[in-house]
Amino acid sequence: MPAPLLVVLDADSTLIRNEVIELIADEVGRGPEVAAATEAAMRGEVDFATSLRSRVRALRGVPVAALARVVARVEPTPGVRHLIDAVHDRGGHVGVVSGGFHEVLDTVAPSLGVDVWHANRLHVAEGALTGEVDGEIVDAAGKARTLEDWAAEFGVPLARTIAVGDGANDLGMMATAGLGLAFNAKPRVRREADLVIGRVDLAEIVPLLG
Secondary structure (H helix, E strand, O other): OOOOOEEEEOOEOOOEOOOHHHHHHHOOOOHHHHHHHHHHHHOOOOOHHHHHHHHHHOOOOOEHHHHHHHHHHOOEOOOHHHHHHHHHHOOOEEEEEEEEEHHHHHHHHHHHOOOEEEEEEEEEEOOEEEEEEEOOOOOHHHHHHHHHHHHHHHOOOHHHEEEEEOOHHHHHHHHHOOEEEEEOOOHHHHHHOOEEEOOOOHHHHHHHOO
């Protein structure tokens, strides 16, 4: 029997092609403003948690009902189903840990066959987003801890884990994993990753599964 395997993906611009916070911000006409702030955070130019709280404030007033439109706009990244099927064929597990939001990932992740996922939650009152995050923010350290927790839960040695991400907040889990892959990634992430995936196609990872 091959050793167990765990592949942990970032969500936005990795599992999916979109940045979900920008899609939500579009609902109140603040998409470009939030997109610029997201880019700075992903490049590691600002503290992720501080940036996220600021960007979430821009979502204040978005009706919860609008999230269905956001989910409908989400586009899976090419090759995602191929990768997930390949991991499962090897008896492995696929996790997604995101600085994004459960409100979208709770629909998208199971539809793609993801086994476990963890993300932030948006605070809601009277049927609309309040502009606040519920609970502790999933930042770089949180992503690394989540990968470690899932590896322990599934009995997977860290040497048999793969972390895939695009932004600076993914570097912690990429350093923790046995193999850290830069995918669709910002310059800093490409510099610090173990390997860089050149094409925006998650199927490119399959030959690395062993």
